[in-house]
Amino acid sequence: MRVAFVIFDGMTALDFVGVYDPVTRLRSMGILPDFSWSIRAWTETVTDDRGLRIVPDSVAESFEGFDVVIVPGGFSTRTLRHDSAFMAWFRGIEVVPLKASVCTGSLLLGAAGWLRDKPATTHPSAIDDLANDCREVRSERVVDAGDIITSGGVTAAIDLGLHLVRRFAGEAARLRIAEQMDYRNGITPEAPDRG
Secondary structure: OEEEEEEOOOOOHHHHHHHHHHHHHHHHOOOOOOOEEEEEEOOOOEEOOOOOEEOOOEEOOOOOOOOEEEEOOOOOHHHHOOOHHHHHHHHHHHHOOEEEEEOOHHHHHHHOOOOOOOEEOOOHHHHHHHHOOOOEEOOOOEEEOOOEEEEOOOOHHHHHHHHHHHHHHOHHHHHHHHHHOOOHHHOOOOOOOOO
16 A cells, blocks of 8 residues: 655644554554555655744655555645645646545645545635535534544544554554554544544
8 A cells, every 4th residue: 555645835744643643553563564665746846834844755656556645734724725836746646546634634635626526625714615516514623434544633634644553453453553543532433433
C-alpha cells in the first residue's frame, strides 16, 4: 500500500503529523511491512503556519500509483482553493482511490468537486466555507464516506490516523497502535460512519 501525504505552505503541522504518526506505525511496528509513503508538495520547501520548514520527497509530481492521499488543513486552504496553479496539480489526486483530509483540508477536496454528493466535516470555523461544496456538513470527528474520509479540527488528525489504520489493517491493529501511542481516546472501539 502506498500513501501520499500532501503538504503546502501555511498548513497546520499537527494536521500532518497527527495522522502521519499512527499511519506510518503500520510499517514501523511490523503490522504492514510493505506499507510505504511519500511526502509531496507543489513547492520545493514548505513552511507551516508557525514557521516550521519541511522538505517534501517530491515536488509537483504525479499521484499515479498511490492507493491513498492524505491532505492536512491550515488557514491557507481558504486561499489555496482559489489558486489555479496549485489546484491544477492538486486535482491530480483524482487518480487515487482513497482520499482523506484533516481539518480544513476538506476545503481543498470540496474545491476540487469531490464532495458534492458526500457528507464531510472540517474545523468548526470553516463549516460555512465547506457547506457549498458538499452534500452535508457533519460535526463528527471523522466522517467516512467510502472513498473520501474527512476529519474535524487539528486534534482529529490522530483520530483520522487511527481510523485509517483500522481500514487498512483491522481493529486489532488500531488498538495496538493506539496503545503504543498512549492515546487513551483511541482505545475505545468506535463504529465507522460510512455516509
